[in-house]
Amino acid sequence: MDRKIKVVMAKLGLDIHWRGVYLVSQFMKEAGMDVVYLGNKFPTEIVEAAIEEDADVVGLSSLSGNHLALGPIVVDMLREKGLDRVKVFMGGVMPPDHAKRLEKEYGVQKVFLPDTPMQEIIDGINAAVGNTH
Amino acid sequence: MAYRKDDGNKEPVCLFSEEHVRLIKDQYKDWFDKSLREEDRQTEGKYFTHSGIPVKLAYTPADIENVSYIEDIGFPGHAPYLRGVYPNMYRGRLFTVRQLAGLGAPEDCNERVCYLLDHGATGVNILFDMPTIRGYNSDDPEAEGNVGACGAAVDSVWDMDAFFKDIDLGTVSTSIVTHLPSTSLVIPGMYFAVAEKRGTPLSKVAGTCQNDFIMETCVGSGYEILPPSVSFRMQCDTVEWICKNVPRFNPISFNGYNLREAGTDAVAEVAIGISNAIATAEELIKRGMKFDDFAPRMSFFWDLHNDFFEEIAKCRASRKVWYKVAKERFGAQNAKSMLMRFHVQTAGVTLPATEPLNNIARSAIQGLAAVLGGCQSLHIDSFDEAYSAPTEEAALVSLRTQQIIQTETGVCSTVDPLAGSYYVEYLTDQMVQRIFDYISKIEGLGGLVQAVESGWLHREIVSYNNKYQEKIENGQMKIVGVNYMKTDNSKTAPIQVFEYPETYSRQKAKLERLRKERNDRNVEEALSILRQKCHTTENLYPYCLDAVRNLATLGEIEELFREEFGLWSFPLL
Numbered sequence: 001m002d003r004k005i006k007v008v009m010a011k012l013g014l015d016i017h018w019r020g021v022y023l024v025s026q027f028m029k030e031a032g033m034d035v036v037y038l039g040n041k042f043p044t045e046i047v048e049a050a051i052e053e054d055a056d057v058v059g060l061s062s063l064s065g066n067h068l069a070l071g072p073i074v075v076d077m078l079r080e081k082g083l084d085r086v087k088v089f090m091g092g093v094m095p096p097d098h099a100k101r102l103e104k105e106y107g108v109q110k111v112f113l114p115d116t117p118m119q120e121i122i123d124g125i126n127a128a129v130g131n132t133h
Numbered sequence: 134m135a136y137r138k139d140d141g142n143k144e145p146v147c148l149f150s151e152e153h154v155r156l157i158k159d160q161y162k163d164w165f166d167k168s169l170r171e172e173d174r175q176t177e178g179k180y181f182t183h184s185g186i187p188v189k190l191a192y193t194p195a196d197i198e199n200v201s202y203i204e205d206i207g208f209p210g211h212a213p214y215l216r217g218v219y220p221n222m223y224r225g226r227l228f229t230v231r232q233l234a235g236l237g238a239p240e241d242c243n244e245r246v247c248y249l250l251d252h253g254a255t256g257v258n259i260l261f262d263m264p265t266i267r268g269y270n271s272d273d274p275e276a277e278g279n280v281g282a283c284g285a286a287v288d289s290v291w292d293m294d295a296f297f298k299d300i301d302l303g304t305v306s307t308s309i310v311t312h313l314p315s316t317s318l319v320i321p322g323m324y325f326a327v328a329e330k331r332g333t334p335l336s337k338v339a340g341t342c343q344n345d346f347i348m349e350t351c352v353g354s355g356y357e358i359l360p361p362s363v364s365f366r367m368q369c370d371t372v373e374w375i376c377k378n379v380p381r382f383n384p385i386s387f388n389g390y391n392l393r394e395a396g397t398d399a400v401a402e403v404a405i406g407i408s409n410a411i412a413t414a415e416e417l418i419k420r421g422m423k424f425d426d427f428a429p430r431m432s433f434f435w436d437l438h439n440d441f442f443e444e445i446a447k448c449r450a451s452r453k454v455w456y457k458v459a460k461e462r463f464g465a466q467n468a469k470s471m472l473m474r475f476h477v478q479t480a481g482v483t484l485p486a487t488e489p490l491n492n493i494a495r496s497a498i499q500g501l502a503a504v505l506g507g508c509q510s511l512h513i514d515s516f517d518e519a520y521s522a523p524t525e526e527a528a529l530v531s532l533r534t535q536q537i538i539q540t541e542t543g544v545c546s547t548v549d550p551l552a553g554s555y556y557v558e559y560l561t562d563q564m565v566q567r568i569f570d571y572i573s574k575i576e577g578l579g580g581l582v583q584a585v586e587s588g589w590l591h592r593e594i595v596s597y598n599n600k601y602q603e604k605i606e607n608g609q610m611k612i613v614g615v616n617y618m619k620t621d622n623s624k625t626a627p628i629q630v631f632e633y634p635e636t637y638s639r640q641k642a643k644l645e646r647l648r649k650e651r652n653d654r655n656v657e658e659a660l661s662i663l664r665q666k667c668h669t670t671e672n673l674y675p676y677c678l679d680a681v682r683n684l685a686t687l688g689e690i691e692e693l694f695r696e697e698f699g700l701w702s703f704p705l706l
Contacts, residue, residue, distance in 0.1 A: 014263040016353025069278025095630035114486040
């Protein structure tokens with residue numbers, strides 16, 4: 001229980017909107033998590049960073065439509081590496097039914113859509129990771 | 134740069150006589166002490182505009198006692214252009230209804246553009262998908278998942294041709310939302326190449342491209358980013374070449390909009406836009422151009438946020454600041470050099486996903502502020518902003534909102550109708566001073582390019598965003614339906630979402646055909662010359678245009694830039 005929750009945060013691919021992901025990263029830090037913000041990265045690089053950082057959580061931000069194409073790749077690559085314990089969260093702008101599909105079909109732990117209070121994100125991560133800690 | 138209230142020795146004639154003002158001050162005190170309850174008096178000092186200007190309960194002539202009509206406000210179309218850039222304003226020409234269009238493949242966009250033009254849009258505003266914005270081809274591995282999403286894919290001159298099928302490039306005015314200087318060297322060139330091919334002389338081609346190095350290095354994070362000084366050089370190359378060769382085309386739109394969306398207040402938005410204009414002007418003068426050669430073609434782009442009166446004051450103040458910069462700092466002779474013309478987009482960042490139809494009201498109010506602020510063209514965001522690119526229905530509501538403002542409200546009948554409001558004039562004056570102070574701050578850091586290189590501007594954005602978000606989290610900033618007057622079912626309101634047409638395979642096929650049909654030797658030669666020119670101080674525009682004419686792709690040219698100039702690391706990492 002002493003170890004802080006380790007989070008690797010990334011902007012997915014070419015998406016340029018960094019306001020949200022950076023804010024969420026800072027709120028996570030304030031909530032006592034150990035956060036590494038990678039900037040813009042593609043799935044292979046994100047998974048490599050998750051391994052290197054021994055991450056509990058990977059957070060992916062997408063506001064320009066690449067969520068369905070790239071999000072599931074990150075989940076799959078983590079599974080292939082045997083890192084089933086790493087939970088993948090996503091956030092950004094996307095149609096709500098895409099968010100549901102990411103959660104139900106593609107193994108994303110939870111997608112946080114616009115207007116989500118920061119505390120809800122923190123609570124969501126704590127709840128998902130808490131029992132493995 | 135100090136803001137000077139009055140630059141001559143002569144005593145300005147103020148709006149109200151000293152005696153009158155003294156009387157008002159006495160009676161104001163009396164009114165404040167006797168007419169208000171103690172709890173009302175206690176509220177004074179607790180209200181602020183969004184950017185932090187104190188707001189009093191009521192304004193009187195005493196709050197603008199030093200304002201002279203002739204010197205500080207002036208007539209519409211006259212210095213200092215506070216009231217508008219043209220004497221007749223919207224009676225002469227209504228603001229251009231310039232709704233964004235961009236989705237899928239260029240062929241799909243052509244349909245949407247024709248749809249908007251058929252429904253009364255008077256300008257075209259085209260935007261691109263992320264790979265195009267950041268300079269990749271649709272079939273580059275980096276483009277995966279983004280092709281045709283949130284904008285159109287444009288890989289080559291063929292795509293530009295398809296985008297504008299059946300549209301006369303000699304009559305339409307097109308805003309090409311390129312964002313980055315590195316792609317502004319290429320994508321407008323594709324547009325010019327299409328015009329040439331169709332026999333439309335470049336002297337008739339009208340429009341604007343965005344071309345802002347702040348977009349490349351600060352507003353957006355990127356996978357691969359060119360260094361600020363390189364991006365700035367490219368920005369200036371485009372301005373220089375287009376001013377000399379495409380006289381009706383605005384080669385730059387100083388983009389306060391996206392900066393504001395990324396996270397600044399109204400003061401910083403305008404101050405940074407104008408600081409970039411100052412830096413650009415200084416560079417072009419160094420290259421031997423005269424201020425009056427390029428300044429008339431500089432345009433600006435503002436974001437109209439929720440604080441209604443502050444946003445109107447911002448628009449008015451921005452014209453006056455630019456006038457003073459042009460005249461006093463650069464010695465402009467041509468009146469057109471002193472006119473700040475700007476496009477407005479309503480604030481996407483203010484549009485929540487919750488109860489999306491409420492966004493029609495928010496956007497209409499922001500759009501109204503833009504018109505009261507005297508904008509030259511306007512895009513009103515669609516209510517489904519927080520879901521996807523707008524559906525046709527949502528895009529039509531935005532277009533109709535503009536037309537309702539133009540024709541049903543009467544606000545276009547008279548110029549700058551809020552002039553003389555004690556509050557609006559007070560705010561305008563405050564904005565002018567604060568914008569000048571912020572410009573001075575940037576100059577103190579060594580200018581805008583350095584303020585970006587050092588990461589200062591990125592830290593400003595982060596600090597603003599932290600405060601903004603904190604106010605939302607703690608409920609100090611109320612958002613109806615989100616953290617205020619929330620209902621249980623507000624999140625479940627059904628909304629139709631725009632589905633992007635499948636684009637990747639069509640773009641890939643086109644690129645394959647292009648690579649087969651083009652003359653490889655010509656492409657290689659054009660690219661090799663461009664590669665050499667990167668290491669000289671020569672203007673890169675003509676060499677990019679030549680590469681484009683020879684069917685070099687956007688991705689090829691941008692990759693060349695990345696190789697030759699190297700990459701820059703985003704300061705917040």
